[in-house]
Amino acid sequence: MASYKVTVATGDVAEAGTNNSISITLVGSRGESRKTTVSLLFLPGQEKNLSVDCGQDLGPIVLIRLHKWRLFLEDAWFCKDVRVTAPDGTLYRFPCYQWLEGVTTVEVREGSGKKLVDDELQILKEHRRQELVARQEAFRWKNFAQGWPRCLNVGSILELDSNIQFSCVRATDFTGFLILQGASHFLSGFLLRFTSWNSLDEMRTIFSRTQGRDIGGCLMCSPPHD
DSSP: OEEEEEEEEEOOSTTOOBOSEEEEEEEETTEEOOOEEEESOBOTTOEEEEEEEESSOOOSEEEEEEEEEOSSSOOOEEEEEEEEEOTTSOEEEEEEEEEEOSSEEEEEEOSSOOOGGGOOSHHHHHHHHHHHHHHHHHSOEEESSTTSOEEESOSSGGGSOTTTSOOHHHHHHHHHHHHHHHHHHHHTTSTTOOSOOSOHHHHHHHHHHHHHHHHHHHHTTSOOOO
């Protein structure tokens, strides 16, 4: 008998939790565990600890499978990561950082960076192949118009997988930033101006009032400069 300690973490983004059923399967080089229920309720930022008991040592853990099944209503779940501690104390980390929607099973590789030639196990080679096929299906190109750059072959962003769409958190941030800038330009007289600029100095006077806020917003996502 081999017992594995497992920690499943939910992201702390908005609506990351779920009341759907979440289960896990551990896949090692020598076999895999039975599907074990993690929880029927996850709150944002919450971690769940459980033990997965197996009849034998699974060897190095190379994959995990996360199974999501809805009881009544669909409730998407954002998984941050999973940590597995083997009986010998070895810690395996599985970064996920993606949404699970509907009734689905998602396979996540162990977090060590590896190249294609490093995949000795057939299950890892197949996982890489399936991942490549999924990306090719998700990112198909089309010509928007003659002479224009190619774009994704979708009619709307809503057709994309949730993990590809722009996050609602960042979208809210940008919307708020645009409202702030619009208000700033309105108060500074920029939006109400019906005549031409008299000089470059006059333009600098208007835009210098919002320049500091613009730079501050950029610094939130850019490294500081010396």
